[in-house]
Each structure stands twice: as structure tokens, then as C-alpha cells.
Amino acid sequence: MVIDCAIIGGGPAGLNAALVLGRARRNVVIFDNNQPRNAVTQESHGFLTRDGVTPDEFRAIAHQEISKYPAVVIRHTRITAVRNHESLFELVADNNEIFQAKTIILATGLKETLPAIEGIHDYYGKCLFGCPYCDGWELKDKPLAIIAEEGHAAFHMARNVWNWSRDLVICTNGHAVLTLEEKEALQRHNIRIVEGSITALVGKMGMLERIVFTTHDEIVCQGGFVVPQLSQASPFGAEFGCDRNAMGGIVTDQFGRSSVKGVYAAGDVCGGMLSQLIVAAAQGCAAAAGVNMDLTQSEFL
Ligand SMILES: Cc1cc2nc3c(=O)[nH]c(=O)nc-3n(C[C@H](O)[C@H](O)[C@H](O)COP(=O)(O)OP(=O)(O)OC[C@H]3O[C@@H](n4cnc5c(N)ncnc54)[C@H](O)[C@@H]3O)c2cc1C
Secondary structure, three states: OEEEEEEEOOOHHHHHHHHHHHHOOOOEEEEOOOOOOOOOOOOEOOOOOOOOEOHHHHHHHHHHHHOOOOOEEEEOOOEEEEEEEOOEEEEEEOOOOEEEEEEEEEOOOEEEEOOOOOOHHHHEOOOEEOOHHHHOHHHOOOOEEEEOOOHHHHHHHHHHHOOOOOOEEEEOOOOOOOOHHHHHHHHHOOOEEEOOOEEEEEEEOOEEEEEEEOOOOEEEOOOEEEOOEEEEOOOHHHHHOOOEOOOOOEOOOOOOEOOOOOEEEOHHHHOOOOOOHHHHHHHHHHHHHHHHHHHHHHHOO
16 A cells, blocks of 8 residues: 555654644554654653643653544654655665655654763753753752853853853863853853863762862752754655755755655754744644645645
């Protein structure tokens, strides 16, 4: 059977696309290997009606809702290759099974690489986070660290987080990356800057208490924000030659159409400025409408 739409990635972007396409009576297969970007976090915030839900709960509810639509199937597998084959797309799963689809939605998300600081993964998702809109409320008014190795990102994050806490220290972990202007602006707002390398993050049960530097200096903090390096979780957008923005995200129109016919994209894979579940879900909805419109147009001759 040729699938109307193969959705690669079953996070909020892919799942919402599947919901909308299922309701549009399209045959859909979602391929997902369950490695979402927010897997480390305990609670997700900012999604109206789901504020505080765990990532697992969010997926379970989505799967249950989608199961009402029999033309949508979820395959718990990784797609290893996608190619264009005689105006169809051919997808290869990791067990070498091959699927054919008229259209594909890339909803594969982003991967994060945290600064190479020993133990940082013990705290990430518990008291260290990547986005103040997601987790700033829980950290409000606490003594916080901003760990960022790139100057503009460090400054931008500190300026944002200042809205949630005035007790901030920027740690650039051995990188002298802030400009004089940025340093002056930070000092005017009593934001401390420590440029030395970090030796250790010290705390208990994932809750940070101190940061120790190679100079043996220490700062006290209860959490904070980290600026990770972001990269695409799958190579498919680049392999298809889809137009991409400065952050490597796939450029789409408002209905998720990429520059390559039949290839749509939604969610973090588009590399927008705001990585949020609700934004990803909305983009999934728009891409599904784009897919359905384009299929209907080609069928309605
Ligand atoms: C620590 C942390 C906390 C966060 N907290 C919040 C929060 O509180 N609120 C909020 O709104 N946002 C939060 N976010 C951001 C949020 O996680 C992302 O914006 C959102 O997950 C993006 O959804 P997505 O569907 O684009 O991608 P993802 O949710 O990352 O889903 C992509 C899916 O595609 C799958 N996949 C990738 N490649 C393949 C392949 N080749 N084959 C099959 N499957 C594949 C992955 O396994 C994954 O399941 C947080 C992020 C982090 C890192």
C-alpha cells in the first residue's frame, strides 16, 4: 500500500500532524524511535490544558487520541534512509522494511550537545534547563547560573533570565567570549561574570548547590540555564537539499511546505526561535493541512 503521508518523528509536531491527517481521512504512518529532545525533563510547561504534564504522559494521551482514527498507524522504529523514487518517497526502516509514501513530513526534532562539564547531565532537566519560558517559573528568584560558552548566547540568555531572577552569574567555562559592551551592560544589572573553567558541579539528587572552578573559587546556586549546541536529529532535510535557515532549520511556508515538492517539515526541525511543544504541535497541524490540500488538489482533476 502507498501511504498518503509518512511522518518521521512522533513528538508533538508529528503527532499533531497525524491527528489532523487522520481526521482528514488520510492513510498515515508515524515512524518514531522515541528519543524526544525533552526526554530528560520531569515536567513540561506552557501547553494550555497540559501544564506540568510529564513527557511520557503527554505522548500517552496523544497516542490514545490518535488511536480513534484507524487510518493512522504508529511504528516504533527508526527510519534510516529516505529517497525519491518515481514520484514517490521510499523509506527504509532499521529492520530494512521498506515503505512507500506520496508525501513525507519531517518532524524529527533537534539534538542537544551540552558543554563538556563533568556531571552536567545529572542536573540537566532537574534544575538546569535550556529555556526560561519552559522552566523559568520553577526557578524564579533563586540564585542561578547561566552556563554558556558562546558570548552572544550567554548575554542573550542572561538578559532573558533576569526577568525571572536578579541573582545571576554567567559562567563561560574558560571562554573569554563577552564583549566589553556586554560586560558593562551585565555589570550595570549586577550580573556577575566568571570566565574560568568549571571543575565540578556539586549537589545532591540532581539539585545543584555549588559550582567549583579550576581557580578553586566557588559560587552558590540552586540551578540555572545552559546553552547547548543544537543540531538536526536526522539528516533528511539536508539530504533532500531542502532550503535551510542560518540555524540549519528547514525553511517552510505557512503550510509546512519545504522547497522540495512533497517534503514538509514541522516542529524543532524548522529551527525557529521558540522551541516549544505547543509551537511544534501547531506547526504539525499546519503541515498536515498543507499535505491534505496538495493531495486533494492533485486528486481533484
Ligand atoms: C530539558 C528540556 C525541557 C523542555 N521543556 C519544555 C517545556 O516545559 N515546555 C515546552 O513547551 N517545551 C519544552 N522543551 C522543548 C520541547 O521539548 C521541544 O520544543 C519539542 O519537543 C519539539 O517537538 P518536535 O516534535 O519538533 O520534536 P521532538 O519532541 O524532539 O520529537 C522528535 C521525535 O522524532 C524522533 N526521530 C528523530 N529521528 C528519527 C528517525 N530517523 N526515525 C524515527 N524517529 C525519529 C525522535 O525519536 C523523537 O521522538 C524542552 C526541551 C528540553 C531539552
